[in-house]
Amino acid sequence: MPTHLYRISGVDFTQVQGFGALTVLILLSELGLDPTRFPTLKHFTSWLGLCPGSRVTGGKVKSSQTRCVVNRAANAFCMAAQTLCRSHSALGAYYRPMQAKMGAAKAITAAADKLARIFYRLWTSGDTFIDLGVDAYHQRYRERVVNNLKKKAQAFGLELTPISHLTQCVF
Numbered sequence: 641m642p643t644h645l646y647r648i649s650g651v652d653f654t655q656v657q658g659f660g661a662l663t664v665l666i667l668l669s670e671l672g673l674d675p676t677r678f679p680t681l682k683h684f685t686s687w688l689g690l691c692p693g694s695r696v697t698g699g700k701v702k703s704s705q706t707r708c709v710v711n712r713a714a715n716a717f718c719m720a721a722q723t724l725c726r727s728h729s730a731l732g733a734y735y736r737p738m739q740a741k742m743g744a745a746k747a748i749t750a751a752a753d754k755l756a757r758i759f760y761r762l763w764t765s766g767d768t769f770i771d772l773g774v775d776a777y778h779q780r781y782r783e784r785v786v787n788n789l790k791k792k793a794q795a796f797g798l799e800l801t802p803i804s805h806l807t808q809c810v811f
Contacts, residue, residue: 643661645661645664645665645668648668648673649664649668649673649763650766651762651763651766651767651768652768652769653667653759653762653769655768655769655771656731656755656758656759656762656769656771657723657724657727657729657731657732657771658720658721658723658724658727658731658755659720659755659759660720663716663719663720666712666713666716667713667716667717667759670711670712670713670716671713671763675760675763675764678760681757681760681761684756684760685753685756685757685760687709687711688709688711688713688714688717688756689706689707689708689709689711689714690706690714690717690749690752690753690756691706691753692704692705692706693705693706693707706749714752714756717752717753717755717756717759718748718749718752720752720755721735721747721748721749721751721752721754721755722748724751725739728773728774729771729773729774730771730772730773730774730776730777731751731754731755731771732774733774733777733778734751734754734777735747735750735751738750738751786800
């Protein structure tokens with residue numbers, strides 16, 4: 641069932657976990673309907689102030705902290721990211737380990753950046769969002785970890801082989 645926001649923008653942003661009707665209304669009122677104002681995704685996230693900074697001097701990274709930007713759209717993305725802590729979606733599965741690793745404030749910024757990237761892709765292409773779910777996210781994460789372990793083992797001249805079956809220990 642098409643909503644008013646869908647008729648206005650041509651995209652159903654409320655399919656993305658964390659985006660409610662009010663959040664989408666705030667975003668569209670701040671950003672407008674024309675995405676050509678931002679040539680690339682990097683321009684968009686930089687304008688929002690959600691992308692990592694790049695303060696480099698002498699070849700060393702001095703800081704990767706995000707810039708302090710006063711922006712209603714960025715605040716809307718951050719508020720949407722806060723709702724992911726209890727979400728049973730791939731975005732929620734992304735947020736929770738980030739929160740455990742970096743703390744809540746940095747995890748909210750990272751999740752808001754991911755939401756902004758999803759929003760921009762939907763906004764420019766007009767596609768529909770498909771959430772693969774928590775299990776698909778964990779499966780892709782596991783594959784990445786195993787591939788990285790294989791590369792590290794190969795760098796040391798070792799071979800990593802999976803265990804074909806687990807042995808049962810009886811006490």
